[in-house]
Amino acid sequence: MTLGKRALILIFPVVLAGYLLAAFSVHIAQSRSIRALEHAKLSQRLEHTAAVFQNEVRRSKGFLNALLNGNALRQFVSETDRSYRANALGVGLQESVKSLSDDPMGFVSFVIFNSKLETEYYFENSWDPFAEIDQAQVELARQLTRRSKLGDWTYLHGAGDRPRIVYSLFVDPITFGRPMPSAKASALLMQVAVQPDRFLDMQAALKKEYGADIVLQPWPLAITDNLSASVPLGPSLHATLTISDAHFNNQMLRQKVLLALGALVMSLFSICLIIVLIRRFITGPIATLDANVMAVMAGARDDIADVKEAGEIGRLTQNIRELHRQSVHSLQLVQQSSWTDTLTGISNRAHFNMLAATAVGEAIAAGEKRSLLFIDIDNFKFVNDKHGHNVGDDLLKTLAARIADSVDTITRKRGQKPAILARLSGDEFAVLVRSRPGDGTVREISAAILALFDGGFEVSGRRYPVTASIGAAICPDDASTIAELISNADAAMYQAKSGGKNRSARFSRAINDKRTRLRQIQEELRSLDPDEQFRLVYMPIVDALGQVTGCEALLRWHSPVLGSVTPDEFVPIAESSGLFTKIDWWVIDKAMSDCAQLKSLFGPQTVLAINISSAELHSRSISDYFSDRLTRHGIQPQSIDIELTETFAVKVSDQLHRNIEELRRQGFRLSIDDFGAGYTSVQQIIDYAADTIKLDRALVSNLAASQSLPVLQAVIALCHAKDMAVVGEGVDTPEKLAMLTAAGCDRFQGYLISKPLSLDDLAIWALTRTVCSPEGPATEELVAWPAAAALA
Template sequence: MTLGKRALALIFPVVLAGYVLAASLIYYVQSSSIAGLERARLWQQIGMLTAVFQNDVMQNRSFLYSLVEGGAVRLFVNEPNADYRRMALGVRLQQSITSLSEDRKRFISAAIIRPPLTVDYYFEDSDDPFAEITPQQLEHIRRTIDSPRLSSWTYLDTPGIEPLIVHSEFIDPVTFNRPVASAKAESILVQTAVRPKAFLELKRALEKEYGATVEIARHQFLAQGGLSATATLGPSLFARLTPEPGFLEERLSTLRMLLALGAIALSLCTIVLVLVLVRRYITNPIARLDRQLTEVMTGNRSALPDMDEIGEIGRLSVNVKRLHDQSMHSFDLVQNASWTDTLTGISNREYFNIRSTQLLEEAAEAGIGCTLLFIDVDNFKFVNDKHGHKIGDELLKTLADRISDIVARIVVERQLPAGLFARLSGDEFAIMLRCQPGAGTITELSGDILALFAEGFEVLDKAYPVTASIGIAVYPEDARTLPELIANADAAMYQAKSQGKNGSARYSRSLHEKRNRRRRIEEELRILNADEQFHLVYMPIVNGQGKVTGCEALLRWTSPVLGNVTPDEFIPIAETTGLFSKIDWWVINRAMADYGHVRKLFGAETILCINISSAELYTKSISDHFCDCADRHGVDARLIEIELTETFAVKLGEQSRRNIEILRAKGFRISIDDFGAGYTSVQQIIEYPAETIKLDRELVESLTRSAALPTLRALIALCHAQDMSVIAEGVDTPEKMSLLAAAGCDLYQGYLISRPLPLDDLGVWAMQRLLDTARETMRSAERRAQG
């Protein structure tokens, strides 16, 4: 037996007995303290449960008051048009409800009820799009209506469904204040409900921890036994938690186990101290190796030194050193791979964000600027789809190599700090350089990059029709943070695209103002009163004999804040923000209301052309709205022509095709507007479900040149072969009208005939046109009489 084992056999029993005796004394002293501590902890937990519940109650009450005081409920309640209230104001009310909660995953519902029990509106922020108000909520509403109270709250906890905290408030539909008791029957009831998610989670956690159910009732509880806690959740709502009798015993057994383990551990520590001499002569070499390895891991030493030990300890030292060197090499490889784009071999977005932040900090400390170039490859998706992903990948790799060479050359020639070039996403790249604007560096860099695309981008001995758009933003002139710098460079890149692609644009004040104007237009669209700010103007359409055969209704907006806003500005914003339905429905209703006057001016067969948003045909309700307005205003559907953009017709989907078929079955005419502004094939022309093709003014301008007359004739003939009438837009000179007539065009529209006019001015124009026609007739008669 070794000396270490002998010392262990002699000393360990004595040491262990002493520590066991000490642990027993500690247990008897601490057991009563643990019981008191657990009791205090239980009351603290039940108090926390009460605070969480009351917080949910306060939040729901706040939701209710915020909803009542907001404008969305007022608009919804006072809107007489049920369809508009259901579609447009319902959506707005839904947005108001969802905006009340910062937690997008939290359940919240709201309902508007008219006594005795009519649910005008119900919405809940859940995954069920067809959710309805629960019977428990309806029962609570019934009790509230039957009671003399004007507001109430309750905790609905029914087996089988998640509990809800429900608040109800009667409001006067005129003043939107709490009504007097005598007017309760004419009031409306607004109810909100939230699911106390945090309360339920904490309740389940307590039940799991203490192995007992948290009792909730409407009567006050009495504490049971020594370990029990009660709480008042609210008026007439109480809770009690009484752990199982063995709960405290379990804690005491844990204490006994810990004390026992502690006694053993302390005994071992004592034995270790006794065996120091043994360790000094046997284990020191291993301890030294361990210390050196720890220093390497903490960074205090770069590598393990060579060891001069022999035997097992020496071989262990050599193997540990070899393992460490291999691990460091693998770590370097993994780190480089995580910061490198796998396709192009340049930096990826993660490394770009890390390094760019460092570059901006260095630039701020040095007092110099940083310039970001945001590069987007135009038409890359077209090349990728047409020629395959292999060509697309090769194009990106070749482009990355060539831009890397350009950046490296310019950095060397101009003696700049090392630049950063990275691939941010599919066909988007970014370059960060520490340089000041005005020195010509950025102009040279962007020019050299654009020169790569001057005659198509060559890959594998073949040129492909891609270009580049470059957005430029400078730190700190254009932005103070990296996210702002990237956003501004991205905005400048889109500006470059709008200027014709394969170009560059610097972020400017005009772009900032353009963003602000777009934001203000969106804000005004959300709150505007269409009857006060919108109006329609009408542009006549004539045939070859000059007779007015139709009028196109065009929308105009005069904002008290923004002034005159053109449709080219606000229509795209309305479509991207989901506000187009509000606009289109107003235009349809107002145009049909005006049709009677238009018909008196130009005859019973006059066609009324109405433009609607392309996105509108993706909804099922547009056909019903057209039919309802036509019936309400007594307009024959055959005299209404619905104008759709050509680019929409190119992307005609199943739902929109069904809507068009429904409208045509009802008698409405379909017209393809702005034909020639997009990318239409002959096959798509043949498949268009339309009665009329309206040639875009740019196409008319191009084709009315004498050299293009055969093309114009062929295009019109193709439309006629498909039983489509052809309307030419942008007819502003007699020469254009003559060439269009020679090509067989059916109808004409443009400033040569008339500008868009308000309804009253249109009447004056029609009267003036009749007078001019009468004078011309008289002159012709006089000339015939003199001849």
């Protein structure tokens, strides 16, 4: 804990307690004054409310007097024709009522009672065109007829949903003045009712502020609390408002909080002043020493400055300076170790990122360019696996030294700044060349590095079959940050690998477009609706007599964003991204739904072949899904041939074994597709039972080109020995067909027979074969069906 914190902890509670005690004393002295002030404020607010109410009463009186002095009311009363009075004069009287209202939207009503208290006329300014006088106002009229007064006002606030001030007046129908008391029974009773909106708003405001409502009664309430007030609204109506102690306590609570905050602020101010004095004369020299030490630790200074202080602080400064001198050397050794690759002795990834980021930033600021070479050793894993990791480590150390020597020789010869060399990871190296692109430096360095691998890489008198692939990217043409620059150079390196290894490649728009398209395909696969963008086409499979025995379902994708995307392009992306489950399941469901139509074209024995992703074979739900689709579409399992690519046998898990056995148990046919593509061995054909082997088109083409009929016969014989039928794929020439037939192949598939077709086109193709292949001997059909296929 610092000296300043110790002083703060010791002094602050004492200062705070003193100010809180003073605040408490002020609160006790001011509470009575605040209570008296609240009472005066309440009385003033209530008197203002009463004045507003009385003004509303006067407004209702003036409203009725204005009607009495107008011609519309006189004409209405004196007219004897009741129909004319109700239709014509009533409308005029209604307009007079509306014209006298200050607020067009405010509520006002006018009613005329005859001597029998029957309603001669009623109108109210409201949204209800069929409004009628309510019972409370009728009852008020009855009460007034029993009294001696000829005019009075009343506040109706307990009946109905509209509080209103009603001013009532008995009027002589002839003189339009007040009748004699003896003639009151034959006089008309007129009432004007207005809604005291301002009074109601002030009443609501008082209730919201004080939490209590105004009490209206004919007499004032007994005041038993100091925070209460009562004012008269009329001769027989008083308004009283009583505030609860809780409201006053809340007011006092706010005062307590303000006093407490004031005490806290004053305490903080006082303690700050005290701390400033303590820091200036006590902790200041120590803080200066601490700042010097921190500056050295942060790298802002090289040594600790000497302070002119005597006593303990001076001796402490000298001791720390000496300790710093002793630790600098150790720190430099540790820092060098953290930035150096322990195996090769050159910079590691962290050091390279720091140096390269600085160089790239300086180049961009100066309008210059920098080039990055990303180097990967081809076949290095082979060296590690075959000769051991010790040999691999020696190879990397030797390579790092030779690359450093070659790069340094070229840059010194050209008079350039030294390049930045680092081992990023494993067998990956990076070289940041600080020269102008196009001057030949990058090309010369790349050639020198590739020359190190001519005839293999020599270590300790022995050569190893490794090469190098180099990717180059330029800043800021290809990227503006070191992370993007490494990524783009890495992409260019993979382009060099795909081009045959032991070469260099420059990052280009084509590489970027390829990476962008891969990302776009992934995004489209994640969001697409298979029913809208996918479709299936079918490729017929025929036997030696030309009869269609089955069809293979092939997937086609047309994206509204990407256009047509081939399966060779999107299938590997879907499998590597874990997106192939929904594709496989859509293909299974769609193909089975078309199975009945295929059988109607080629007969009930037609078999539908469906390709399944190798990754999907490991799913526990695949057999259940096949079974569910069979039930849904009403087909037999013997009609479905599940084609498994030969890569499924490379890594066989227990779950895959169980899935295959379950599919076979349910009655599905199984085929190994693309046999001869490079994965399947003879032993695997023996181990994995299948109904059909499909020879890959590349294998068929190679054997046909080399006239290797005995080899083909041996492969087919082996399959027949395992009770497997053989389908030859890629049959696109009569020569391939003839060779497969001579070798004993059972069925054939390829463009010589038919290209993949939609169901509609497949129906036309089937009809064309029927027309072009007349019935005849089997040998004639064998010659005729390829010609018919060519027409398709």
